[in-house]
Amino acid sequence: MxxxxxxxxxxxxxxxxLLPDDFxxxxxxxxxxxxxxxxxxxxQSLVDSPELTQDALIVSNFALCAAVDxxxxxxxxxxxxxxxxxxxxxxxxxxxxxxxTEGTVPFxxxxxxxxxxxxxxxxxxxxxxxxxxxxEKVIRVPRYVIFRPHTGRIEVYALESECYDNxxxxxxxxxxxxxxxxxxxxxxxxxxxxxxxWLRWWNVAGELLLWPEERAEAERQRAEAESQRAEAQSQRAEAESQRAxxxxxxxxxxxxxxxxxxxxxxxxxARLSALGIDQE
Numbered sequence: 554m555x556x557x558x559x560x561x562x563x564x565x566x567x568x569x570x571l572l573p574d575d576f577x578x579x580x581x582x583x584x585x586x587x588x589x590x591x592x593x594x595x596x597q598s599l600v601d602s603p604e605l606t607q608d609a610l611i612v613s614n615f616a617l618c619a620a621v622d623x624x625x626x627x628x629x630x631x632x633x634x635x636x637x638x639x640x641x642x643x644x645x646x647x648x649x650x651x652x653x654t655e656g657t658v659p660f661x662x663x664x665x666x667x668x669x670x671x672x673x674x675x676x677x678x679x680x681x682x683x684x685x686x687x688x689e690k691v692i693r694v695p696r697y698v699i700f701r702p703h704t705g706r707i708e709v710y711a712l713e714s715e716c717y718d719n720x721x722x723x724x725x726x727x728x729x730x731x732x733x734x735x736x737x738x739x740x741x742x743x744x745x746x747x748x749x750x751w752l753r754w755w756n757v758a759g760e761l762l763l764w765p766e767e768r769a770e771a772e773r774q775r776a777e778a779e780s781q782r783a784e785a786q787s788q789r790a791e792a793e794s795q796r797a798x799x800x801x802x803x804x805x806x807x808x809x810x811x812x813x814x815x816x817x818x819x820x821x822x823a824r825l826s827a828l829g830i831d832q833e
Contacts, residue, residue: 562690568620572649576625578616587702588613588665590747592632595663598754598762605733609636610656616649617659619691621682628687630662634733652692660732662688663698663752689717696730698737698752705739705750727755735762 592613599605611634616627627649638656641647652658664684688694689712697710697717709728710717722728727738733754740753744764754762763771 565690566620566622567691568623569651569653570620570625571651571654572616572618572625572627576627576649578627578629578648585667587667587747587749588631590745591665591700591702591752594744594751594753594764595632597764600765601768602762605636605735608638608640609634610638610650610659612650617662617687617692618649618651619687621691626682626687626691628684630659630684630688631665632661632663633659634661635659636732658692659694661696661698661730662694663700666699666701667703685717695732698728700752702750705741707737707739707752709737725755725759 596611596613599611613632614629615633616629617633618625618627620626633650635650635652635656635658638650650656650659682691685697688697693712695712697712699708699710700706707728709720709722709730711720712718720728722738723736725736725738727736729735730737734757736755736757737752738755740751740761741749742751744751756762
């Protein structure tokens with residue numbers, strides 16, 4: 554049975570302290586092999602856009618923190634994007650993020666559900682505060698995405714009037730994510746040995762944001778097409794040169810024939826004159 558907070562949200566004391574150094578974060582294992590691949594895919598398509606990665610925190614299974622009634626609460630979304638975020642200048646790796654204190658509220662958090670997820674996206678077994686409540690009422694994340702990789706079903710919730718409202722996709726089956734100004738949708742294909750449903754980004758022009766290997770392949774194809782265009786242009790230039798050469802040769806041949814004809818006429822006239830024949 555899921556325990557929930559009984560106190561009204563208006564009576565909760567929500568503060569934004571940094572995570573204590575001695576706070577023990579949960580070390581739950583990843584559900585399956587899909588999660589890291591999905592996380593990696595979402596991030597990698599953004600790396601070619603400095604305006605989206607500079608001063609941004611793009612993380613997976615990373616502690617998102619706040620304090621509720623002076624009790625530190627941490628949730629680990631499967632994927633999270635926040636920008637701008639204060640630079641991290643410490644020697645040790647960053648292990649948590651507290652909105653308002655370290656930067657802005659994340660634009661979006663995502664949860665990827667396995668086929669047997671039960672309540673994994675809404676229940677936190679130690680603090681008794683579910684992820685939905687935490688994202689909606691405590692952190693107030695503008696967009697909450699729930700994705701089922703095995704079926705390709707995607708749900709996008711927008712924070713409206715204090716509560717999450719289920720959003721409808723556009724005519725392409727995609728959802729605008731404000732802050733990133735990108736559309737999120739489902740793409741079916743194969744990558745890194747995984748064939749199935751993937752979450753991917755499209756820009757406002759409807760162009761798919763490519764993964765590094767796709768960009769490399771597109772660049773290879775562009776280079777190959779450019780090489781083919783250059784080769785075709787070279788062949789056209791060579792053909793034009795050969796045509797010009799032939800025309801010049803034809804012109805010279807015609808001039809030679811005319812000169813030979815003129816010389817024959819002169820020789821004929823000379824013989825006629827020698828024989829005393831009137832040339833008229």
